[in-house]
Amino acid sequence: MKLVVRVKLLPTPAQASVLEATLTACNEAATWAAQVAFDEGVCKNLPLRRLTYREIKARWGLGAQAAQHAIKKTCDAYTTLAAKLRNGRYGRPCSKRHSRASGKPVVFRAQAAQPYDDRMLSWQHEARTVSIWTTGGRMKNVAFTGMADQLEVLARHRQGESDLLCEGGQWYLLATCEIPEAEPNAHPVSFIGVDLGIVNIAATSDGAKYSGRRINRRRAKDRALRSKLQKKGTKSAKRRAKKCTGREARRNKDINHKIAKRIVAEAARTGRGIALEDLGGIRERVRLRKPQRTTLHSWPFAQLGAFIGYKARRAGVPVVYVDAAYTSQECSQCHHVERGNRPSQAVFACRSCGFVEHADHNSSHNIAHRGWYVWVCGVESTAPALTLIA
Template sequence: MKVVVQVKLLPSQQQAAALEATLRACNRAAGHASRVAYESGTRDRNGLQKLVYAEIKTMFGLSAQPAVRVVKKVVDAYSGLAASMKAGRLGRPSSKRYRRAVGSPIGFRPDAAQPFDDRCLSWQTDARTVSVWTVEGRMRGLRFTGSPDQLKMLAEHRKGESDLVRRAGKWFLIATCEIPDVEVYEPADFIGVDRGIVNLATTSDGINYQGRRLERYRRWQARKRAELQAKGTRSATRRLARRTQREHRHATQVNHRISKEIVSIAQRTGRGIAVEELGGIRERVRLRRDQRGALSSWPFHQLGQHLAYKARRAGVPFVEVDPAYTSQRCPRCGHTEKANRPTRDHFRCCRCGLAGPADHVAGVNVRNRARSAWVFVTAPVPAPT
């Protein structure tokens, strides 16, 4: 499996100036290639490279291999735009957002990330330095630092491109590592995980990861965003972007902590992890206006992703099950009725009287469905007669 490792660069003032000049030159070249691609309709890598390769080398001072990486970055950007259009993430063709996206060439910020391959950037992991191409020549002995786990993974599994990133005045390298897949063991049982807004995750063991603190934090951030949006100044816009990034990092950290703990429990007890398959929930569910913001900012998909990749790294079985009626079905007698859940927090079966927290009951139902799904997945295929 592929994992990205981020390390922090420690450049001198002169080295930082060379890195900044390199990013700006590469992104100016990418902007030029993007305009050529838009005007000519060329979207394939070989075709675009024939059109702009010589120009971006002479006009922007790039060497051969960085020029090739710039062309690849532009082609990937248009491929991503085409995928977003096909998936409907830009809305209908008549929408303002769709027309703005397709009505002009893709732009690149002056400090946008730039990918480098092993011809442009080489790692000396023992010395904790890198050698990187810049517009001022090859820069050697550029120091970097990271956590012990990151440095070990970098030394053992790094493969492929590395992205040069500048964020808030600091420099980073983001490297791709390919880790061998761990063999998945046969689970003794499953931990069912029910995801929600009030309770971010509730397991079939009865462990509840409440989201009240995160929800309060998000409401506070929403009020601050509204105040900044009302001002409408350039400074307010910059602060608004920083607040959005800070909120996203906070929610990501919460999901990392929850998923790490659930995977650790599953690995220690020899069980697998089961979650509901919630893809497309925003399109399937009709909400009141005051509920839309909460659902749109609810990081349930990210929590599922964290659980999936952490389970894969640990060799823990992971399955997604049908989410239909998991909060309305009685796990003891199987009776399914909307009245089984009189309130959001409580469950009481109208047939057998089983009662308990609604999210816990949903987690038990997810676990029970995972047992059946795992048997079906691992059942041997009968030989043809």
């Protein structure tokens, strides 16, 4: 199983300036290659390399490996863009968003991540330093730090490329590690159903609820502040907006990690599996008013599912995905399905057998039942292959 460990670099001011010049050169070269790919209609690695490799080395002074990584990064960006267009991430074909996204070449930020392989980057774990290629030559003794457990994973299991990244003036390396998976539990006694929502981010069939009311209020305040600063448009407003960039995403990520950790720990302790809803395409299926749309579409449910997936794989807990249709309208006791079973957001009252329960817990029981059925039928879901440790 692949994980990505994030370590913080501690360069001196002189080293930081060299790293910044290197990252800028690599991304300028990738942006130029993206323009060539767009003009020539070539997005495959080998044909694009024939068109751009020599020019990139000559104009930006990149080494052979750095030039090839810049070209590959361009090809990967176009592959990702094509997948997003195909999956409706930018709306329907011929829409304005779709046309804007597909009608111009990819552009890389000056400090976007740059891949490094073992020929460009070497680790000295005991000294906690790295030796890294730059446009100014090989730079040695660049210190790094991180949490003790993450550094242990890095030293034991690092394999493959690492990405150099600059965020908010801080330098990081994202290192890929190949982690051995725990022996999977082939005979779970049952499944924990997890219902995802807005009022309650997650509710389990064990009765646990992870409320989202306080979080949603903070998110609403963040959105109001961003809107206010954008309208103001002064230099101080822009500085404040830049300072707040990414705050909501970091908070959401932290909350998702904590929720996933608790759910997986409970499943591992009791010898059970985890059943999740398959929410693929929910943005296209759900019809909501504009204020509700913002709340629903901005919470990273896919990220929460990915965190549960990779933590479960490390713990040997089986994870299955089930059809989410009508889980909120189905009675978990008699399985009668009717829209009128939901008199309010929080209440479920079956019109057939009279069963009454909190709506989210009723849904989680249905998800648990469907998860067991999926498992018995032999259709096990796979967890995402690559996730960040943070």
